[in-house]
Amino acid sequence: MANTPRFTTETEIAAGPSILQDERHHTMIFHTEFTVRIEPKGWTFTTPEAVPLLEAARRSAINLPSSCRNGTCRTCMCRLLSGQIRYQIEWPGLSSDEKKDGYILPCIAYAQSDLVIEEPRAAALPASG
Numbered sequence: 001m002a003n004t005p006r007f008t009t010e011t012e013i014a015a016g017p018s019i020l021q022d023e024r025h026h027t028m029i030f031h032t033e034f035t036v037r038i039e040p041k042g043w044t045f046t047t048p049e050a051v052p053l054l055e056a057a058r059r060s061a062i063n064l065p066s067s068c069r070n071g072t073c074r075t076c077m078c079r080l081l082s083g084q085i086r087y088q089i090e091w092p093g094l095s096s097d098e099k100k101d102g103y104i105l106p107c108i109a110y111a112q113s114d115l116v117i118e119e120p121r122a123a124a125l126p127a128s129g
C-alpha cells in the first residue's frame with residue numbers, strides 16, 4: 001500500500017499536500033499512507049504521513065512503549081531498519097551517534113516512506129468494543 005493516495009473528509013484527522021472539493025462542496029483532503037512493519041514480530045500497520053508512528057500503531061491496536069509522547073523521555077526509542085521518517089521538531093532527543101545507528105523516536109516520527117522498525121517490546125492492545 002505504499003504511496004496509496006486516498007481521499008478523506010475534513011472531519012478525519014488528516015493533513016495533506018492538496019485540499020480538494022467534491023461536487024457537493026465537501027472539502028476533501030488528499031494524503032498519503034505508508035505501511036510500517038515491526039520486527040521481529042512481523043506485524044504491520046498503516047500510517048498516514050501526518051500521524052506519528054506511535055499513534056498510528058495504536059489505531060491499529062498495536063502498543064509501542066511510550067511515556068511522554070513528546071520526544072523527551074526516550075521510552076519509545078527503537079531502530080529504523082529501512083525507510084525514511086521526518087520530525088516536526090528541530091532536534092529530537094537523540095544523539096548524533098544514535099541517529100547514525102538508526103534510532104528513532106516513534107512518538108514524534110512521521111513516515112515518509114514504507115518503514116521497517118525493530119521493536120521487540122511491541123504488544124497487541126486488547127480488542128475494543
Ligand code: FES
Binds near residue numbers: 069073
Ligand atoms: S514517548 Fe517519550 S520520547 Fe517518545
